[in-house]
Amino acid sequence: MHAIAAVALAVFLVVTGVMHFLIPGYFRTLVPAWLEWKQFLVAVSGGVEIVVGALVFVPGTRQGGGWAAAVLITCYLVSHVDALRCARPDRPRLLERPTGAVACLVVNVLYVAWAVAVAVSAA
Incomplete structure (x- = not known):
């Protein structure tokens, strides 16, 4: 089960990293x-993200990759806290409203926990 969680995290990171280049406009927002x-x-x-995903994928570098993923995703929390700060209930998009911004923040905290779990289980 630990290997499945690690490979899933690796695929998630690599796909998300590639998407930064395919749809950069979204990520700039x-x-x-x-x-x-x-x-x-x-x-x-x-x-x-692509490099960290590759590190997580390889069993020999999985522990370091898991910790690197946790740090990287933690850095992204800045943008989600900022989105929550700017959220308003009258905004048309759900993710620009307080409920949506909180949901994004919670999901990203869970991503950090996922990466930490991968790092710890690889030890």
């Missing part, structure tokens, strides 16, 4: 307005 170089940040984070 996730970067907080106060950060500059959105296109650069999206490209770098996509590349890092």
Whole structure:
């Protein structure tokens, strides 16, 4: 079961990383307005996700990859906290409302827990 969770995390990271390059416009919308170089940040984070996913996939580097994934996803929490700060109940998109922003934040905390579980189980 641990290997399945690790491989699933690896695939999740690699696919998400590739999507940064296929639909960068979407990922730029996730970067907080106060950060500059959105296109650069999206490209770098996509590349890092692909590399970290590869580390998680290989059993010999799985533990380090799991910890790297936990750190990377924790860094993304900044954008979700910012989205929650900017959320308003009258916004047309669910993810721009407080309920949707909280849901995104909770899901990403669960992603961090998933990565930590992979790292710990690989030890």
